[in-house]
Structures are given as structure tokens and as C-alpha cells.
Amino acid sequence: MRAVIYLGRGRRFRSALRPLTSLSKETSSKLFGELVPRLCRTQDGEVVLEPEKEGPGYWVGAPSIFYDRAESCWWLTYRRRRPRGTDPDGLGDRGYLACVARSADGLHFEDVWVVTRGAWRTPSMERFSLVHDASVYRLYVSYADSGDNRWRIDLLEASHPSRFDPAALQHVLTVDDVQGTAGEKVEGVKDPWVFRFRGIWHMLVSCAVSRHTNLEVRDAMHETADVYNTGLITAPTALATSTDGRRWQWQQIVLGTGPSGSWDGYQARLNSVIPGPGFWLGFYDGAETADQNYEERCGLAASFDLRQWTKLTPQKPAFGSESGTGSVRYVEAVLQRDSLHCYYE
Numbered sequence: 001m002r003a004v005i006y007l008g009r010g011r012r013f014r015s016a017l018r019p020l021t022s023l024s025k026e027t028s029s030k031l032f033g034e035l036v037p038r039l040c041r042t043q044d045g046e047v048v049l050e051p052e053k054e055g056p057g058y059w060v061g062a063p064s065i066f067y068d069r070a071e072s073c074w075w076l077t078y079r080r081r082r083p084r085g086t087d088p089d090g091l092g093d094r095g096y097l098a099c100v101a102r103s104a105d106g107l108h109f110e111d112v113w114v115v116t117r118g119a120w121r122t123p124s125m126e127r128f129s130l131v132h133d134a135s136v137y138r139l140y141v142s143y144a145d146s147g148d149n150r151w152r153i154d155l156l157e158a159s160h161p162s163r164f165d166p167a168a169l170q171h172v173l174t175v176d177d178v179q180g181t182a183g184e185k186v187e188g189v190k191d192p193w194v195f196r197f198r199g200i201w202h203m204l205v206s207c208a209v210s211r212h213t214n215l216e217v218r219d220a221m222h223e224t225a226d227v228y229n230t231g232l233i234t235a236p237t238a239l240a241t242s243t244d245g246r247r248w249q250w251q252q253i254v255l256g257t258g259p260s261g262s263w264d265g266y267q268a269r270l271n272s273v274i275p276g277p278g279f280w281l282g283f284y285d286g287a288e289t290a291d292q293n294y295e296e297r298c299g300l301a302a303s304f305d306l307r308q309w310t311k312l313t314p315q316k317p318a319f320g321s322e323s324g325t326g327s328v329r330y331v332e333a334v335l336q337r338d339s340l341h342c343y344y345e
Contacts, residue, residue: 005063005078006045006344046107048343049078057083061345062127062330064193067106070132074103075161076343077128077139092117094124094226100139100161106341112162119166121146123225127191127330129203130161131245137161138245140172140203142190149225150175151188153205155246172248173205173240181250185210187218188227189238191330193272194245201242202306206269207253208233228267231290237270239307255284255301255309263288263316264299270309272333274340279304283331283342286317296329298344 051058059081067074079098086093096117101109117125122143129140139156155170178186188208195202208227211234212218221227228235237255240248258264264286273282280303285296297317301309312318320326332343 005049005061006047045344048076048107048109052080052082055083057081057086059345062191063332063343063345064127064129065106065332065334065341065343066130066132067334067336068132071102072104074106074109075130076101076103076109077130079125079127081124095126095143096124098125098128098141100128100130100164102161106336113164115141115164115166117143120169123149126151127193129192129194131194131196131201133196133245135159137164138194139164140192140194141169142192144225145174149222149227151190151208151227153189153192153203170246172246173203173250178207178250184253185218187221187233190228191269191271193270193332195273197306199243201245201248203240203242203248204254204270204273205238205240206235206267207238208235209253229290229293231266234265235267235269235287237268237284237309252307254303254307255282255311258286258311258314261288262314263297264311264314266290267293267296268299268311269296270301271329271331273303273306274333274335276302280306281333282309283333285329285331286313295325295327297326298328298331 049060051060062079065076077100079095081095082093084093098115099111100113101111103109120143125143127142131138136157142153145152153173155172156164158164173189175186186207187210189205191206193204211232221230221232227233234257236253236257239251239254241251242248255268255270257268266289267287269285270282273280282301284299284301286299287296298319299313300318301311303309319328321328328344330345334341
């Protein structure tokens with residue numbers, strides 16, 4: 001598999017939707033039927049970034065993006081990945097490099113900041129999320145902790161996206177923070193997506209929930225520093241909230257995995273949300289088993305309160321690629337005026 005960041009565009013999106021007051025099986029099916037023709041056509045996607053070389057395991061992806069009115073530009077965060085055991089330049093394998101890039105048109109990007117996995121002595125990095133709050137930019141980063149191999153989320157702050165100091169990490173969320181509040185046994189948190197609504201910061205988090213209580217099995221989960229790829233967990237989406245963007249409170253799981261054997265029975269990672277007339281629309285990654293952990297496809301969900309989500313695609317994904325393995329994942333949906341921009345891997 002060769003993962004690429006694409007941009008797809010859809011027109012007349014929000015103005016064409018009807019307001020919702022409830023979600024039932026019938027309204028969900030109708031809403032799904034209305035949405036799909038107006039969403040991005042993955043077969044028409046334009047290439048934004050490509051991996052360093054061809055071949056299985058060479059990826060560029062996990063995009064997160066927003067339009068910055070203060071700078072009149074687009075900011076994109078992404079990570080580059082290599083196959084395990086491949087290290088031609090000493091920078092490492094797996095998720096070895098992550099960047100912040102700038103663009104005037106949302107298609108052509110130039111890197112302004114780079115971090116390699118050696119800065120945090122991590123086995124791998126995954127998705128970041130960049131936000132702007134008054135005079136400060138915040139970059140939420142996810143990576144595997146070198147101390148226990150568990151995924152965690154931390155924070156960098158700077159006056160400009162080109163000035164983040166990798167040595168100035170601030171603690172945000174680890175599994176230890178979650179254990180006292182989550183009803184499930186959480187073994188990892190990663191892939192944050194952060195936004196503010198009505199003065200409250202919201203963070204969508206992919207969490208690894210253990211299927212086992214046996215201590216030996218739990219220890220084995222982290223031998224490879226990639227618990228999400230073991231099959232010993234499920235990976236739903238949780239919500240954390242904050243009043244200042246620095247101190248976060250874990251709330252609850254908001255989008256669960258489907259039943260065993262369903263297309264999203266192993267993973268349901270809510271990657272981004274956009275407002276509709278009276279409801280929120282979410283784009284989530286689904287995988288049936290751990291074998292599809294790197295090959296997810298995109299489903300849709302809707303919510304009225306950001307805490308309870310109804311899947312619009314419980315039977316099959318909404319989108320997949322017509323090439324390669326068929327995977328479309330990490331969909332970052334952005335509304336610019338009434339045009340929908342979707343960045344995806």
C-alpha cells in the first residue's frame with residue numbers, strides 16, 4: 001500500500017441540507033441518501049502530498065487542516081511513515097517525521113516546521129491537530145511513549161506554527177489520566193482532533209479499549225508499541241473537554257465500534273465533524289478486524305450534542321478508494337463558505 005494525502009471538493013453542501021430534529025432508522029437513511037451525492041468524490045481527488053518513495057509501508061497522511069483567517073492561509077499537519085525496520089538515514093521507521101505546512105490555495109503546501117521521532121525518543125508518531133486561540137497556536141501531538149510503549153497526547157504552544165519547540169511538551173492525556181474516569185480499561189489514546197464550540201474546547205480521541213483483564217496479555221499488548229494493531233483491543237472514539245485548551249477532562253466514549261463481524265466492529269475513529277442545520281456530521285474510520293487497522297474506510301455519523309452519535313452507515317462504509325487497497329481514512333472535512341474540502345489518506 002502507498003498512502004497519499006488527497007484533496008476532494010464538494011459544492012453547495014450545507015445550504016442543500018434540511019434541518020433535523022430527530023434521528024431514526026428512516027431519517028438516518030434519508031439523510032445518508034441526501035449527503036453522499038454532495039460529499040467529495042474520492043475518484044476526483046487531487047494529490048496534495050506523496051510518500052518519500054513507492055512501495056508497501058511508505059505513507060504520508062493523517063492530515064489535519066484549518067483555514068487561518070489571521071494569516072489568510074491554510075495550515076496542514078501530517079506525518080510520514082516507513083515500513084518497520086527501514087531506516088536509511090537514521091531518522092527511524094514507522095511514523096518517523098511530522099510536519100506543519102502552509103498553503104495559500106489549500107492544494108500546494110510548503111513545510112514550515114518539522115519534528116522527527118528522535119526528538120521525543122518515540123517508536124512512532126501519528127496524527128497531530130493544530131488550532132489557533134487568540135495570540136497562541138496549539139499543536140496537539142500523539143505518539144507512543146518510550147517509557148511504556150503506550151500511545152499518549154501532549155501539547156506544544158507557540159506564537160506562530162513555525163516556532164514550536166519540540167522540547168517544550170506539555171502533558172495532556174495518558175492512559176493513567178483516563179483510568180479513574182473511564183468505565184473501560186483504556187490502553188492507549190491517540191489521533192486527537194480539537195475544535196471549540198460555545199467557548200468549550202472539544203477533543204475527539206481514538207482510544208484503545210482492552211478486551212482482556214489478564215495481566216500477561218495486557219503486557220503483551222505493548223511489546224510492539226502499537227496496541228491498535230494487536231487485535232487485543234477495540235478502538236472507539238471518546239471525548240475530552242477543556243475550558244482553556246491546556247487542562248482536559250475525559251468525558252465518555254461517544255462513538256462505539258459495531259457488533260462483531262460488522263465493517264466497523266474493531267475500530268470507529270471519528271476524525272472530523274462539521275456543522276449542519278441543527279446537527280453535526282462526523283466522518284469516521286471503520287475497520288472490521290485488526291487486519292484492517294491500516295486499511296480503514298470512511299463512514300458517516302450524526303449528532304445533536306457531540307456526545308451521542310448515530311451511525312448513518314452501520315451496514316457498509318460511505319467511501320472507499322477505487323484504487324490500491326480501497327482504503328480511505330483520516331478524512332478531515334472543512335467547510336469554506338459553502339464548499340466542502342475533504343483531505344484524506
